[in-house]
Amino acid sequence: MIFGLAFLGNQVAENPGADETFAMGLGPGEIRMAARLLREARYAWALTGAGVSTASGIPDFRGPQGLWRTHDPEEVSTIDGFHRNPQAFYSFWLWRFQNMRKAQPNPVHKLLAALEARGLLQGVITQNIDGLHQRAGSRRVLEVHGHVRSATCLSCGRKYSMEWVAGEVEREGLARCACGGLVKPDVVLFGEPLTPDFEVAQREVAKADLLFVLGTSLTVWPVAGLVPLALGHGARLIIANAEPTPYDLHSDVLLRGDLVVMSELLARVLEVDLAGS
Numbered sequence: 001m002i003f004g005l006a007f008l009g010n011q012v013a014e015n016p017g018a019d020e021t022f023a024m025g026l027g028p029g030e031i032r033m034a035a036r037l038l039r040e041a042r043y044a045w046a047l048t049g050a051g052v053s054t055a056s057g058i059p060d061f062r063g064p065q066g067l068w069r070t071h072d073p074e075e076v077s078t079i080d081g082f083h084r085n086p087q088a089f090y091s092f093w094l095w096r097f098q099n100m101r102k103a104q105p106n107p108v109h110k111l112l113a114a115l116e117a118r119g120l121l122q123g124v125i126t127q128n129i130d131g132l133h134q135r136a137g138s139r140r141v142l143e144v145h146g147h148v149r150s151a152t153c154l155s156c157g158r159k160y161s162m163e164w165v166a167g168e169v170e171r172e173g174l175a176r177c178a179c180g181g182l183v184k185p186d187v188v189l190f191g192e193p194l195t196p197d198f199e200v201a202q203r204e205v206a207k208a209d210l211l212f213v214l215g216t217s218l219t220v221w222p223v224a225g226l227v228p229l230a231l232g233h234g235a236r237l238i239i240a241n242a243e244p245t246p247y248d249l250h251s252d253v254l255l256r257g258d259l260v261v262m263s264e265l266l267a268r269v270l271e272v273d274l275a276g277s
């Protein structure tokens with residue numbers, strides 16, 4: 001958790017491709033090596049980000065091409081902004097949350113569910129709030145940034161369904177509990193602590209001998225710190241992402257390219273049926 005990006009930047013500059021087992025791309029060699037590492041691992045976890053859900057039609061809100069290029073995250077994605085102007089928060093987010101709940105899992109979600117069912121993965125640690133891992137069949141999912149299935153009163157802690165929240169917002173412009181408190185969807189906003197799942201994730205990664213990173217640029221902390229945590233005790237690292245990450249040169253296999261293509265190739269080598277999961 002204490003490795004800074006500057007430190008890793010030096011590593012990248014000093015050792016470009018120095019590791020002879022290092023591989024990058026979506027060629028048969030990389031796919032085979034990723035499959036081998038998954039088969040050899042005794043305790044593997046996946047770590048996923050927005051990139052695994054873009055093929056399900058969910059945009060990468062935080063990424064460089066995301067909404068924050070055109071919208072001010074201070075207004076609608078911080079806990080202070082929510083308290084200041086809950087109407088703006090709801091008008092920005094509610095239909096996006098509703099769209100997430102209508103989205104369908106794609107082959108990347110299905111691959112991870114199938115790997116867990118085969119015993120090749122312990123489960124998935126995800127930064128995503130869309131619930132698509134569970135809908136693809138993943139059983140153990142640690143949602144460190146929360147989810148869009150329910151909402152909670154910030155004053156008394158009472159739980160509400162998102163259907164109730166949607167109805168209230170439609171009528172009143174915001175959702176207020178019977179006690180008068182504001183009801184906030186169970187997603188982690190900037191300025192809030194991560195969910196209790198994050199502590200579980202840290203404990204699990206501390207035991208893992210392989211971390212399979214998919215669809216995250218590994219720049220959002222503290223989640224990105226799970227990678228140096230894994231590397232610190234010698235875990236192997238597979239990174240599958242369309243864009244470079246600060247940890248690419250620390251990976252054993254770098255699967256750079258389209259994640260759906262990668263999932264289909266990996267499924268073929270591992271003889272996993274993505275349609276059946």
Ligand SMILES: [Zn+2]
Nearest residue numbers: 153156177179
């Ligand atoms: Zn309340």
